[in-house]
Amino acid sequence: MNTPFNFRLTKFPNEAEILRHEVREFLSDALMDVPKETRAETWYGADENFSRKVGQQGWIGLNWPKEHGGAGRSSMERYVILEEMLTAGAPVGAHWISDRQSGPLIIRYGTEKHQKELLPGILKGESYFCIGMSEPDSGSDLAALRTKAEKKGDIYLVNGTKLWTSGAHRCQYMIALFRTSQEEDRHGGFSQFIVDLSLPGVTIRPIIDLAGRHHFNEVIFEDVEVPEDMLIGTEGNGWNQVTAELALERSGPERYLSSYMLLQELVNEFSNKNDDEGVTEIGRQMSHLTTLRQMSVSVAGMLDQGENPALEASVVKDLGAVFEQELPNIAHRLMGLEPDSKGTDFQRYLAILTQISPSFSLRGGTREILRGIIARGLGLR
Amino acid sequence: MLNETSQLLSDSVEKIFSDHVTKDCIISAEKGEWPQSLWNEVIENGLNLVLVPENLGGVGGSWFDAGILFKAIGRYQAPIPLAENIVAGYLLGLGEVPFPENSVITLLDGELQLSDNKLSGVSNRTPFGNHSTHGVAIINDNNKSKLVLVQILDNSKSDDKNIALESRSNIEFKNVEVLHVIDVDFSSDLLLKIGALMRSCQIAGGLESLLDQSVRYANERIQFGRPIAKFQAIQQELAVLATHVAASGVAADYASSSMDNGEDELAIASAKSRVDDAISICASIAHQVHGAIGFTYEHGLHFSTRRLWSWRAEYGSGSYWAKILGEKAVSNGANNFWPSITSGKI
Numbered sequence: 001m002n003t004p005f006n007f008r009l010t011k012f013p014n015e016a017e018i019l020r021h022e023v024r025e026f027l028s029d030a031l032m033d034v035p036k037e038t039r040a041e042t043w044y045g046a047d048e049n050f051s052r053k054v055g056q057q058g059w060i061g062l063n064w065p066k067e068h069g070g071a072g073r074s075s076m077e078r079y080v081i082l083e084e085m086l087t088a089g090a091p092v093g094a095h096w097i098s099d100r101q102s103g104p105l106i107i108r109y110g111t112e113k114h115q116k117e118l119l120p121g122i123l124k125g126e127s128y129f130c131i132g133m134s135e136p137d138s139g140s141d142l143a144a145l146r147t148k149a150e151k152k153g154d155i156y157l158v159n160g161t162k163l164w165t166s167g168a169h170r171c172q173y174m175i176a177l178f179r180t181s182q183e184e185d186r187h188g189g190f191s192q193f194i195v196d197l198s199l200p201g202v203t204i205r206p207i208i209d210l211a212g213r214h215h216f217n218e219v220i221f222e223d224v225e226v227p228e229d230m231l232i233g234t235e236g237n238g239w240n241q242v243t244a245e246l247a248l249e250r251s252g253p254e255r256y257l258s259s260y261m262l263l264q265e266l267v268n269e270f271s272n273k274n275d276d277e278g279v280t281e282i283g284r285q286m287s288h289l290t291t292l293r294q295m296s297v298s299v300a301g302m303l304d305q306g307e308n309p310a311l312e313a314s315v316v317k318d319l320g321a322v323f324e325q326e327l328p329n330i331a332h333r334l335m336g337l338e339p340d341s342k343g344t345d346f347q348r349y350l351a352i353l354t355q356i357s358p359s360f361s362l363r364g365g366t367r368e369i370l371r372g373i374i375a376r377g378l379g380l381r
Numbered sequence: 382m383l384n385e386t387s388q389l390l391s392d393s394v395e396k397i398f399s400d401h402v403t404k405d406c407i408i409s410a411e412k413g414e415w416p417q418s419l420w421n422e423v424i425e426n427g428l429n430l431v432l433v434p435e436n437l438g439g440v441g442g443s444w445f446d447a448g449i450l451f452k453a454i455g456r457y458q459a460p461i462p463l464a465e466n467i468v469a470g471y472l473l474g475l476g477e478v479p480f481p482e483n484s485v486i487t488l489l490d491g492e493l494q495l496s497d498n499k500l501s502g503v504s505n506r507t508p509f510g511n512h513s514t515h516g517v518a519i520i521n522d523n524n525k526s527k528l529v530l531v532q533i534l535d536n537s538k539s540d541d542k543n544i545a546l547e548s549r550s551n552i553e554f555k556n557v558e559v560l561h562v563i564d565v566d567f568s569s570d571l572l573l574k575i576g577a578l579m580r581s582c583q584i585a586g587g588l589e590s591l592l593d594q595s596v597r598y599a600n601e602r603i604q605f606g607r608p609i610a611k612f613q614a615i616q617q618e619l620a621v622l623a624t625h626v627a628a629s630g631v632a633a634d635y636a637s638s639s640m641d642n643g644e645d646e647l648a649i650a651s652a653k654s655r656v657d658d659a660i661s662i663c664a665s666i667a668h669q670v671h672g673a674i675g676f677t678y679e680h681g682l683h684f685s686t687r688r689l690w691s692w693r694a695e696y697g698s699g700s701y702w703a704k705i706l707g708e709k710a711v712s713n714g715a716n717n718f719w720p721s722i723t724s725g726k727i
Contacts (some may be wrong), residue, residue, distance in 0.1 A: 002687060003630065005630070267718045282711065285723070287650070375617070379596065
């Protein structure tokens, strides 16, 4: 009679705490001129100069093995870098995906050629990857995707459309899931490819979001000839490869820190007010933040030990999104100020976060899908 | 992956509670009967001594170990003051006083004065006061703190109960000669903090029991020709319940282990605030999934929910602790906000 979850506490090693201070020092310098709106966007915000500086510090690929150019340090140390960057509002969006999942995927499944050619650019903070999963008719139901890669001699001929591709317009590569054959098994017949987005036949079209920003894209493939050696992993094993990637994608600090800047700004606002309700609410949110952080760190610890905490990662992502989404509403309730992108710092944070918060429970797996995974873990399905 | 002491304690408490904390045991405790055989097992296995140092005949365990036992109390709804006795043992240990044999100790709290080693005043809503032979109290006396062990006389206590029908006696002391007085360097705030830790862990355990019962019931209950667990509406609700149970468990573990490294300021306040929020959500979902049967005395769901609704107000409600956190945060200022989360020091 126990829960199916295994969240054991993980403590940061000493070297991680030392690194934390180095990161804080670096950021206080590097972020001097970054405007508030960009800071509020955290990992939606992208700045290639900043990404290069992070690369120079050796802080991209920190936990990759040394033979692949990484620093061979623990994922706990990497976690420190991530959470410090997010809470400082660093524009990490350009290199975020490559550091988090594309690099690790190439290390795990890539050929020596992939690794030699692609990893150095990622490590320098110059080479950016996007993820090609969703399609017009394939959102939560990923297995419904239709973009086809047909083997023709020494190339795969790719036709179809990827949708909601974050940051594709500033990426050189996409790691895409394509259908390579039709199988009985719904999850069979998929393969992953590294697609050079400068290939002829690739069109990237912006999709402007409700806040007027260009973040998403539609990426269209028309008779794109992808060299056969750009298939990554095993042909037909794409589904398993993608599933393994998701635990990396779902439990990190970016899953509960998206609205962090607003909470910090509330602390600032209530420093000069004598308002018990506001102060108590800030304390409540601190208790949620503290707990989420311990849960997320626990998952990082399990990943570090080579375990597969997919269920726990779904719990963190679901609770994290609820927390992030609730903050703009709480801030509104406490302050009663209009979100205004030309107003006070608080109003500017509120303006951007109120608008982007609906995406928090959509990206990286919708709330309903995550809760379905949790229900399966509980033995209900 | 628990260490050896933790694993032994965990196995031992699971064995004892699963054997002894039956529905009948809880029901008769609600009628005021003392579960002597359960208590005997607990004492024989030294569970009350987990925080008593080894040189005083105790287990010398950690707060994390104690947390395991606190959670088990909540999970099984064990109707005994084990948590209170563990804490009493800890406090006495700080004063180098061994745990008195054959005693049931409670934690005294209220307007109490000490004069010439004689205790006066009333301890309000004292947990399991009705069944306790002794009490410990931290008395603040002219900016000095004294730890006191005192016997409780039978005719001095009321038989008040909380809504879970656990004894919460008012105990009156009229110049009662105390057994021990020790000068200590902590104040009665320590009891509030440890009490919050203890109840947070018990609540985390109680919430686990809600999840367990709800999942089991949803798999058994047939409506429209299939178990209600097969309906997405139910699955999504139970998933939400599970996420808050998971969060509460982590909040409680973080709090108990933080006591071991002395960085407990953020962790304990957070835990009580976080689990209090979880109760509102989880109790509501658990009862909704159980339908009308969960609203009957016959069904056991309420043994958990009535405890949760009582415990959440004890030793500072969630809002009480949230306000403390918030006050520290705003006085430290926005720039120190994140560093306080990472260091655990507020």
